[in-house]
Amino acid sequence: MNSSINSKTPRSSFSGFLRKIHRQRYLLLMSVPFLIWVLLFNYLPLLGWSIAFKDFRLKGPVIESFINSQWVGLKHFEDLFADLGTQGRFYYALRNTLGMSLMLMVFGFVMPIIFALMLNEIRAARFKRVTQTISYLPHFISWVVAAGMISAMLSTEGPINDILFSLGLIEKRIPFLANGKLFWGIMTGSEIWKELGWNAIIFLAAIAGVDPGLYESAGIDGASRMKQIWHITLPCIMPVITVILIMNVGWLISIGFEKQMLLGSDITRDYSEVLDVYAIKYGIGQSRYSFGTAIGIFKSLVSIILVLAANTFAKKAGETSII
């Protein structure tokens, strides 16, 4: 795009290369430390995947333990899938991860779009701004705080029980968080409560980019506001919707584990344990590091397959793709 700052032509010879290094020494100085950092903290752990194929036991320093441990091939993966077949913990972890992800994908994806469309219809600028500002607020609090608030809201003496009780909708107060069957719904609701406004930002930005001339001419042709939303706004922001959808599919299996870990308990564990919690509990908690790593690898592979599949599907459907 821009012509290079130093207009000397790069030479292919070695001395030319050295000269270039010398000329860009500050740029190198400013970036190579971070390159080392990224290799150590982001790429080195990938080598750690190999411990899934070993019987890794942590005795003393990590590297020494690594060298001393035996290669065992696919043993840990076999254990993992054996656990799946017998409806062991892995079966529940996988089911809960996929179940909660799917619920979140449907509701957590559609709600911000609807919220953005509605917000866009508000003409009172001040009300619109205040609504938007408040809607981001929960995004900035930690899951620890959010979990504290949610469990206070949902406790048997909490406001939600109060409201339901005084409206006469329930006869006995419900211990929401002690009922496993309600757990997926509570997680989905919590996530929407926390991220609705934040996730709508991207759609609001896309809506703001729609050519106003389209609305004007539609208005002249007598299209109602509903029709304008349906036939102008939605088609115009479709590329953004598709990209976000594809990205969400890729994250389908990595929904995060903080809220499940913080709000789940032994009573609800058949519904609250997700893959990451499973890996932490059995991998780190019980020092079965190789087994825990195998779970991580499984998760990454599924996630890559899902992204590629969603991307191919979107391409076929004639929409934008991200890869």
Next chain:
Amino acid sequence: MIFLFGRKSKGDIIMDVVIYTVMILILLCTLFPFLNVLAVAFNESSDSIKGGVGILPREFTLDNFKELARFPDLLTGARISLLRTLIGTTASLLSTCILAYVLSRKDFMFQRFFTVIFLFTMYIDSGIIPHFMVIRTFGLNRNFMVYIIPGLISAYNLILVRSFIDQLPYSLQESAFLDGANDLVMFFKIVMPLCLPVIATVGLFYAVGQWNSWFDTHLYASTSKEITTLQYELMKVLQQSNAQSGGGIDQAARALQTKSVSPLSIRMAITVVTVMPIVAVYPFVQKYFVSGLTLGAVKS
């Protein structure tokens, strides 16, 4: 239904009513938990137990907060949280900006290669255990630096800053070069001052991330009392209420029960302390992040 009415205005009115109702409901749902926590934290503990506290305290008191003095871990936690927020945000912000500047320089010899390496980190997830092993190998567990170094640069923030630098007029840099400025001077004197809007955005993201983080403490420093964070201490206190049936986590659970102030009030008071810094700065910074964020997001 709306379409059946030929006249537009009628449909408009119905739509407005629906939209405003929904919006007000969303606002109520969003704010209620915050206000309720605040109300309970400032309410007389013996009265809170009866339930039914709404968004205002019934019997105002500061006793719940005075009671927090009995938890020395909280003070340490607050200090460490503050330290990691200050140091971590500064380090991350500086690193991100420097790197983003280098990656924005199209004439830099490794520009493409480095960019790919950093951006790829958004898509790879090595999993918790390999990461845990790397942290241990470098002796970062039970070390304050575990809060700063492993999460130094987020690829997402890197893109935000880079796309901001990309849209600055390049002629500024060219003329400074002609005046004999080197790359370091260029970055600190010319580019960085122009980046203030995006620095505010990204700085906010890093600061919030640092302040809110609890899992790294849980994983790497849970046994080192001198470097646990406020969020982690709050997490321990909150978990006790969830674990009541399954036996408490540690003695703090029993300590919570003994005094005149109920665990519920203590929990809410700690929550208020934890969330206060965020709610306090939020109104002042929120106007920056939307502009900074949408710039990077829509551009691509």
